[in-house]
Amino acid sequence: MFPTQTGISHSGIGARDVVREVLDACQKESIDVFLYYSMVFNNDCYQEHPDWRILDSAALASRQKAGGSDVLGGRYGVCCPNTAYRQFVFDQLREIAQRYPDCSGFFLDMVFWPEVCYCPSCRDRFKRETGLDLPLVINWGMPEWEAFQNSRESWLREFARQANEVIWSVLRKPVLHQFGATPRPWSSGFTEKMADYADLIVGDFYGGLEQESFICKYFKSIASEKPFVYITAACDSSLAEHTAYKSREALLAHYSTVLAHGGGFMFVNPIEPDGEIGSQIYEDMKWVFQKAASLETDKSGELLYDAAVLFHQESQIDLLDNGSEVEKRSHRQPHLEASVKAFELLIQDHILCGVISSAEIHRLKPGQILFCCNVERISAKECEEIAAFVKKGGSAYLSGTTDLKLLEKFGIIGQGEIGVNNTYVRFQDPEKWNAACKGIVSCYHPLCRILDTGKADILAMAMLPYPETSEKFVTIHSNPPYEMTNYPAVLYKRWEHGRIIYTACDFESNSKYLHRQIFRKLIKKLPFELSFACNAPWTIETIVLKFANKYRITFLNHLQEDRTVKVENIHCRLEGCCAKKVLLLQEHRELPFATSRGGTEFTLPVVYEFSAVEVYT
CATH class of the missing domain: 3.40.50.880 (Class I glutamine amidotransferase (GATase) domain)
Structure with a gap:
């Protein structure tokens, strides 16, 4: 989307620099812009350089396979980072960093193996590093197979690290790596060690609220002191959908779930081939952001769990x-x-x-x-x-x-x-x-x-x-x-x-x-201690963040993404905490409470989509 010296510019933009136009327009509105780059998926390189392609054990490339998974089957051309494609990527990242030094950072997507690669470059590198041939039969526990998987994982981490170094050799801006491969099986080669190369933990997911809660907690763990961002589609419920948008209530459920964990939220909206974007979804998201504004106050809390x-x-x-x-x-x-x-x-x-x-x-x-x-x-x-x-x-x-x-x-x-x-x-x-x-x-x-x-x-x-x-x-x-x-x-x-x-x-x-x-x-049968207890129905999830001088307890009422049932009078007890004040966050009013045996008890009057209480110590 810009006049590139290292790759191919989009045929529809002519001499325009669309990236610069968008960057300038966003900066006028004080909007941060991270520049997106797809690291392994590249149809142009796939077509122009057959020797750069990821090949399966039958020497078939991704666009040669009939049917297949969400990654394979004809639409996506995927390239191997052990080929000369790696240098091409680095040349592009360097060019982009030099051209747009005023960007907010970089979002490097798709650093995973879409397929187990048996291309000549992978065969040669594995032979050179281990003295072994690439194994064709899965055998967990056997040294040859374990060595192959360990190499695949380390090659990806090396690719991510070197990409960071290329960008940082030009300017020191945050680099986000895509963690959407987190739930994928071993073949992706993606592990939590990739967090070492990311300034922020970011991932896009398209499952339900249970998956979102699971991933947010996992991101909280691997991010340590780093922020994390959860991304999902505005459409219902994947990037393959183009016109059926989620309801406001569903978007609010996704947004409030991320905020309850102290994370950031991003939604993906499709753009029409002529460049137009729908306006209604942005009105819906404005409503969502305003509705959950009370949860945006502080994201630094530690997740409390038993x-x-x-x-x-x-x-x-x-x-x-x-x-x-x-x-x-x-x-x-x-x-x-x-x-x-x-x-x-x-x-x-x-x-x-x-x-x-x-x-x-x-x-x-x-x-x-x-x-x-x-x-x-x-x-x-x-x-x-x-x-x-x-x-x-x-x-x-x-x-x-x-x-x-x-x-x-x-x-x-x-x-x-x-x-x-x-x-x-x-x-x-x-x-x-x-x-x-x-x-x-x-x-x-x-x-x-x-x-x-x-x-x-x-x-x-x-x-x-x-x-x-x-x-x-x-x-x-x-x-x-x-x-x-x-x-x-x-x-x-x-x-x-x-x-x-x-x-x-x-x-x-x-x-x-x-x-x-x-x-x-x-x-x-297993003894463990409960830090928090309540009499809420099973449809409500409770999330507790611990801060230096308070606890924030969020109640997510998610029977379905776009449907809630009002729940009243939830009695709660927080252990290890003698409160000085209990505040209902949305209404900014204090709730009555009692302390006994080293804990604090209070009753939450009502929960619709979500509610949050802060217990000050």
Whole structure:
């Protein structure tokens, strides 16, 4: 969109410098402008330089593949940063930085692998650095495959770091890196370590409010002292939509959720091919910004949580893919699925919940509870930190295919699997867990074979269904439980001053009522302290930020994005806080309160879309 010396200018702009026009116009209105650059997606380079293309193991490039994912399938040309394309990108970034030194900063998008690349440049570099050929078959746990994935991740970080250095060699302005690849599987090569190269953490997402709350908490963790910005589409509900806009109420729900976490918000609006933009959406956003202005006051607070879900990006794998060719991988993400569903159940029960990165494990305190759900690829250092947390008085819930290295830290030895796609666990005390099903709960995956419990309390044993063939089975639609094994499936264990539960069945992943109730009952066996309690219905999420002299409690009333039901008289108690004043933020009026036993109690009169209270200490 400017007369470039290093690339191709848009044919529709002639000699105009549209970037300069927009930059000057925004600066007149005191609007910050960050210059956007797509780092891997480049159709012109893809067309002009076939040797720059990302190639899969069959030597197919992105626009040669029929169908495919949101990235592949014909529309997008993606280029490999291990080719000469890298230097092209750096030349462009240098030119842009020199041409627009008065910009506010840079937004570098798409620094991830859209596909597992087997281009000659990647093959040569991997051979040169490791002496190995690129593996074609997935095999987590094997040195050759682990080396390949480690290289893919480090190559991306190097690309991001060098891009920053090119920009900063011209001018020192903030650089934003796109973290929208956060929920993507291992093939993206994107990890939380990319935060080291970003002045701000920014990501665009197009899921629901539960995803937004999860991501905001994770961004809060990896950002540390840095700001974070959550981006979503003004259209409903992806960039592929062009005319169907979200309602004002839905936009307000997204905006208030980000502000409740102390983040910044940005919405993406499509531009017509002739350059026109719709005016109504900007009127809607003006209404949204005014409606939630009270939450814009302070964004520096620390997120308070009693439960922490570990979101471990290196565990975005599926062990069932072992032995499969790369192009035939499942794209399943057991860790993400289990972590998000555990998170949703916790916030529904008004347990203050954080989503933490592995870098935050050492910050956990006694009295908190950590959830490691299908954490399949964890380092020895992280295992040590989790064990130290439990030893000092923390609680941990470990589930499913969580790395055996971590189980061994607690004296639990596992080896191999039991069953295939249909297994069961049977609780030792059916009356306590669920009498209606005789304490037998279905699983939908193989179970870890536990060989030694390390003197744990066995809560449930593994069971197998009736054997079946394609022609012979017991019942027409299901495979009922049949054979009790000698292998434990759910364990409870005291470990120094702390407690753990390991369950071979990831109950949290299943949305069925029975599995949700089992998950909740297991949590109740683990001791942890509640910093905040209220009697709000499950449709309301509570978020607490801690400041130097106050707490801010936000109540998000999100039954649906564009529909709310008024909730009245929510009684709340905040522990560890003897308040001097309780202020209803939107109305800027004080609420009556009482202090007792080191805590503060108050009643929130009403919540519509959201409400916020500040408790001053």
